[in-house]
Amino acid sequence: MAEQDDWEREFDHAWVNSAEHKEPSARARMLAARWKENPPEPAPFRADPGPARPRRSSWVSTAVVLGCVAAVIALLGYAQMRSPY
Numbered sequence: 001m002a003e004q005d006d007w008e009r010e011f012d013h014a015w016v017n018s019a020e021h022k023e024p025s026a027r028a029r030m031l032a033a034r035w036k037e038n039p040p041e042p043a044p045f046r047a048d049p050g051p052a053r054p055r056r057s058s059w060v061s062t063a064v065v066l067g068c069v070a071a072v073i074a075l076l077g078y079a080q081m082r083s084p085y
Contacts, residue, residue: 024032
C-alpha cells in the first residue's frame with residue numbers, strides 16, 4: 001500500500017502546480033543570461049519574408065518532364081530492339 005502512495009505522490013500534478021516557487025526551465029535561464037549581455041532587437045510580429053527567387057515558368061517544367069518521358073520511352077524501345085527473341 002505504501003508503494004502505491006509513493007506512486008500517486010510522484011505523479012500528483014495538483015501538488016506540483018500548487019508550489020509557491022517554480023524554477024524556470026534551463027532554456028529560459030539560458031536565454032535570460034544571453035539577453036542580459038546582448039538584448040535581442042525588436043521584431044514585428046509578422047515580418048516581411050526575404051526576397052523570393054523567381055519562379056521557373058511553367059513551360060520549362062513541362063518541357064523537362066516531357067523530355068524525361070521521351071528519353072525513358074526511347075531507352076525502353078532501344079532495349080527491346082536489342083534483346084534477342
